Amino acid sequence: MDPTNPRILFAGTWQLEIHTWGRTSGGPGGGLHVSRDGGDTWEKLNGPDNTIGLPKKPVGKVAVAVAPSNTQRVYAMLETGDGIPWDGQPTEDGQLWRSEDGGRTWALITRNRNAMGRPHYYSRVVISPDDEDEAYFLTASFTVSTDGGRTLDVIPRAEAPGGDHHDMWIDPTNPDRMIVAHDQGLSISINRTKTWFRQRLTNAQMYHVTVDNAVPYNVLGNKQDEPTYRGPSNSRILGTRRINHIPRGMWHHVGGGESGFATPDPTDPNIVWSSASGSGMVGGIVVRYEEERRQYRPVEVWPEQSRGPASGVRYRFIWDAPVHISPHDNETVYVGSQHVHRTRNRGQSWEVISPDLTLNDRSRMGLSGGLTGDNIGVEYAGTVFGIAESPIEAGLIWAGTNDGKLHITRDGGESWTDVTGNVDGLPEWIAVRSIAPSRYDAGTAYIAADGHQVNIRDPHVYRTRDFGASWEKITDGIPPSMLSYTKIIVEDPVRRGMLYVGTENAIYVSFNDGDDWQPLQNNLPAAPVSGIVVQEHFNDLVVGTYGRGFWIFDDLSPIQQMTPEVMASASHLFAPRDAYRFRPITPPSIPYDDPTIGEDPEYGASLNYWLAAEASEAPTIEILDGSGMVVRTLEGPNRTGVSRIHWDLRDEANEPIRMLTPPRYAEHIEVGDEGRPAPGGQQISILMPPGQYTVRLSVDGATHEQPLTVLKDPHSAGTEADIAEQLAFIREVREDVVRAGEAVHRVEAMRVQLGTLSRFAEDEDLSASVEDLRQKLMDLQETMVDLRLTGQGQDGVRFEARLLQKLGYLVGALSIADFRPTDQEMEVKVILHDALEAHLAELEELVRTDVAALNETLRGLGMLIITDDAF
Template structure:
C-alpha cells in the first residue's frame, strides 16, 4: 500500500505485501501467445478504504482472498482473513466500505466466480475485523448473484446498498435482510455503488449498461416502520436548487450514449398505504406569506410516490381557439372544435415554501427550501425585479387571452348561425349582418394575435407576431437566468399593454353596440342571441 501527501507528486510505502504473493500465480498468461491484459493478474490489492470516523484506520483487501486492517495509519497491519465464516479462499475482495458511524465497523463484499463460486459473499464487522457476520438473507439464489460492491448510506445508519452481477439490493436493517431495488434499472453487473452526498443521489456504475442515478434518496432514508404502517406520509423534502438553463452538448440524433438529465425541480415524495391507493391526491406549494403559488396533481400508488415542482407558478388563462385560422379551413380542431394554447407562468424565487399533501381530506405539511443557482451572479434584488416584470407580462397575457377567448366564442356562434340560416335558405339579411360582425371582430382580434397561424409549421417566420406572440417572446428573454429586466424590456411591455387595453376597449364597445343590436334582432325573430358578451374572468 502506498500513500501520497502532495497530490500524487511522490508516494511512500506504508505496508508490506498484503497479498499471498504466490509466485506460481504471477507468470505469463496466455499459453503459446501471451495475453497479459491485466484482468488475470493475481496478488493485487483490489479494495481499500479509510475510516471517516477515526483517523488512521485503514482497510485493504486483495484479489487472492486477503483482508488486512491498520489502526495506526499504516504503521502495522493485522491479517483478519481467517475470521470470516464461509470465506472463499481465493475470493476477490471487490469492495470495502468503512462505516461512517463507527470506527470499528466495516462492510465487505467478495466474489469467486472465476474459480467457480457464484454465491454472494457479504460481511459486516463491528470490532475491526476480529469477528465477521455474513449478511446475505434475501439475496436471490442465482448464478448471477455473486457480489460486486457495497455502500453505506451517509444519512441513515443501517441503510445499505449492494450491487451483484445482475441486481441492486437495499437493506434497512444493517444487512440482516436484503430486498431488490430495481425500478427501471437494467439487469447488469453493478460494478460501482456510491452515494453522491451533496445531492443525496445513489449512483450506479454498471458493466455494459452505462451509469444510472437514483435521484433523491430521502424517501428511503426516512422510510421507517411507522411510515409503512401509516395511511399517508409526506417525507421531508431535500433542499432544491433553482438551476438556470444551460446549453447542452451537441449530440447526433438517436445517439444511444446520451443520458437523461434529472428534473430541474423540487422533488416531493410521499407514502400512501393500501387504503389510500387510487385516492385523489393534490400537492400545494405555498410561499412564505401563505399564498398558494402552485397546485400539483399527485399519483396514488401504494408505496412511495413522487411529484415534481418546476418552480413555476400557476399558468394564466389559456387561449382557446374556436375558429380555424384565416385562409386555412383545412386545420382540424377535433370533435370539441377547440385548440388550446397554454397560458404563461412565472418562475418563483428562491426562499422557503410550504408543501402540503392533501389526500382523502387529510393534510400533511413540510417546509421546502429553494436555493439559488450557485453558478448565478444575480442576487435576490435582481431576481425580485425580474419576477415583478414577469408578473406584469403574465397579467397582460391573461388580459389578451381573455379578450381573444371572448372574440373566438362570438365568432364561433356567428359562423354556426350563418351555416344554419344558409341551410334553411332564408334570412339573408341576418347572414350578411353576421358576416359584417365577424369582420369587425377579426379586426380587433388581429391586434391581439396572429390569426393565420396553423400550429403545424414555421408560423413565427411566415407571419408577423402580434401582442400575444410578442408577450410570449418578451417573457422568454426577460426570464433568462437571474438577471434583472432591462429598461427596454419594461418599455416593450408598456407598449404591448397599451395595445391590449385599446383592443379590450374596442371589444367592450362592440359588445355594447353592434352585438347588442344584432341580439335584439335575433330575439325579435325568435332566435337565440349570441352569448358570452361578459368577460370570462
C-alpha cells in the first residue's frame, strides 16, 4: 500500500499446485496487480500484452514494496524461471523490477538470483523508510542493496540475522531499529544491521517425536531448519531461582538433519538412529549417534549424492524417510525408500528385504518446482512413508507408502502381501504415513493416512483384526474439516483398546478401539500433531507439534483407569504411578528471559481422584508410611470430575516460629495479629525415604486407599542406609528447632505482657521490676534470634548468626544430597544441641526466679500475673 495514499494498492497473485509427486509454481494466474481506487477495481500489470516493462511470459511468486520516502518508487520481484526452459517452453529472465512513477512503467534492475533464491519458500523485499535506495532481500541469506537493487551484498552467515529469512519490520520513526523473522526465531537490531540480538521463540516445527528409556527420559526429534534435538523431560534443577524449568542449554544435537526421525535405541539410550534430509541421498541420510562420545557415523543406505527427479535416483527416499528399530532385536534397523531396507550390523551394510512396494508411477517422478526447480526429496512420490514391526510377533512388518499402498510381511520380508485393496474407502494416492501394530493381538493393526497433498482433508483411520484381510474405517467423533487429515495413530501400552490419533490441528483419544473418538486437547495449542508416543516407564503422553514444539501430558493413569464403573461411583482414588525421589543437580547457564525455557513436571507423586459431584467438604488425602503412620495430610480440589494434586514427598513441617514484638530499633514496623516470622526460624519438612506408602482419600465419609512406591533417584550416589542416617539426623535437628521455637514463643508471650504492664504501671518500683525482667528476657532471647533483624534490605548480613539460624543452616546443607552426615556435621549438631539446652535451662531459671518474684508482687497488687504459655 502507498503509505501516503491508501487507495493505491499493489498485490501479487501466485498460481501454485502442490501434490505428493511435485510442486508447480507459475502460470497465467500469477502476476502483479494494482488498484488505484481502494480495491474496487484491479489492473494486472504483467502478461503477454503489457508494454510497461514487466515480464510477458508466465510468472510465479510475486513480492512488491513501495518506498516510504518516495512512494513513486516501487520494487517488484517476480519468479520468472531465469530464462531456463520450463515444460519445454522458454521463460522470462530476471529477478527484480523497479518503477519510478508509481507502477506505471517498470525497468529490470537485476538478474541476481540472490534476490529471490527459492521463491516458493521465501521471497520478500523491504525498503528502508528513510532511503529509497536501501533494500533488503529475505531468502536463505540476508541480502542488502544500497543502490536501489542494482548490486546486492550477501551478508555473511555469522553477521546475518539468522538463516532462511521470511519477514522484516523496520521502525518507520527510527529506521535503525528493525526485526527480522527467520527459521530460528527473531533477530533485533538497533544499529541498522551492524549487530543483532537473536531471540528464540516457542514455535519449533518438529517432524516427529520419540523418547528414550533413561530416568528421567529424554525427548527427541528433528526440527525444521536445524538438526535433531535431544533434551530432558525433567531438568532435575530443584531449589534454584528458576525452579521447574528446563533451560534451552540442556538440549543438544544428536546427529542427522532437520527432517525425519531421531530414534533412540530401546535398550541403550546412548545410541540414537536418525533419518534426515541433507546433502547426501536427499531424504536418505541415516546416522548412528553415540551420546557418550557426542559423535555420529553416517551409515546411508546408498551414499551417492543426488538431486533431481525421483525417476533418476536408485532409491527414492522421502524428505522425512522412516527409520524403525525392531522391538525384538535392537541391532535390527529398518529404513524405507521404495523398498524396505534392513541392517543387522549397525549400518555397516544394508539389505533390501522387499520389492518396490509403491505404485512406481514413473509419470509422477519428474522434476519438481515449476518455474524454479526445487528437487530435494520433499515431493518424491512412490516412497515408503511408514514402517512398523509387530511388538509381539517378530518378522511381522507393515509398510505404507505415500502413493496409497499398504503391505504386510510375516516372514521378515521374504514375501509381502499387498492389502491395499482390502482397505475399503482408502483413497488413491493418500499417504499411509502411520501404522500401529497392536501389542495385544498380532493380527490387529491401525493405520492413519494423510491425503492433504491430493486435496483429501477428511480423517482416514482404519483398523484390521485379521492381518489386513479386512479393514474398518474408525473416524467417528473426529469432525471433518480442512485441517482434520490424520497424521499419526498410537496404541496405549497399558489399556487395551485405548488409542491416540493426531490431526493437522488436534489430538483425539478413543477408549473403545477406535469406534468413537473424543478430544484430548486441554491446553495443547491447536497445531499440527506430527508425533505421539507414550513413555511407558513414566506413563506420559509425549506429543510433537509442527509449530509449537514438544508437549507432555504427565501421567496418563487416570485416563487409562477411567471406566464406566468409576464414573458411576461417587468417588474413586486412582492407582498412582511410582514417584522418583529426584535430588537436585547443578544447572547450566540460564537466560532468564528465554521464552523457550520448558516446564518441568511437578515434583513428587501425582495423585488423582474422581468425584461424581462436589462433596460437602473438600477431600483430604493422607500419606501413610510403611508403619501406618500419617506423615502428610493434603487438601484436594472439591470439583466434579478428575482432580490431580501432587505430594512433594515431604512430611508435615514444624509449625512456623513467630515474633509478636517489632524488631529492636525498628519499632515502626507493625506486627499483625499473626505476628512476624522469627529471624532464622525455619519450617523443616523432611523428604521421605524410598519405600512403600499408602495414599488415603477421604470424602463425604468414604475412604479409598492405594499403594504408592517412592523410588530412589538412580543418579544419587548415596545409599539407602545413608538416607536413613541423614533422616535421623534431620529429625533430631528439627526437634531442636521445635523446642527452640517453643522457647521463642514463651519469651514473646511474656514480652508482650510486660510491654502492656509497663504502659499502665503507675508504681515506680513495679515499673522498674517490669523493665528489669523485660531486659533480661531480651538479653536471653538474643542468643536465640537477633532482635535487630527486620527481614528488609538484606540486614541479615549485618550481624552474626544466632542459634536458630545455625540450626536451620545445618539442616539445609545436609539435605541437598543423599549422604549420611559428615563427622563435622555431627560435631556441630552436638554443640548446637548443648547450646539449646543451656538456653532452655537459663529460661527455666529466669521463669522460676524473676518471673515468679514479679508475679508475687502483681498478686499483692491484685493484678494479672505474667504467664509463659506459648501461643
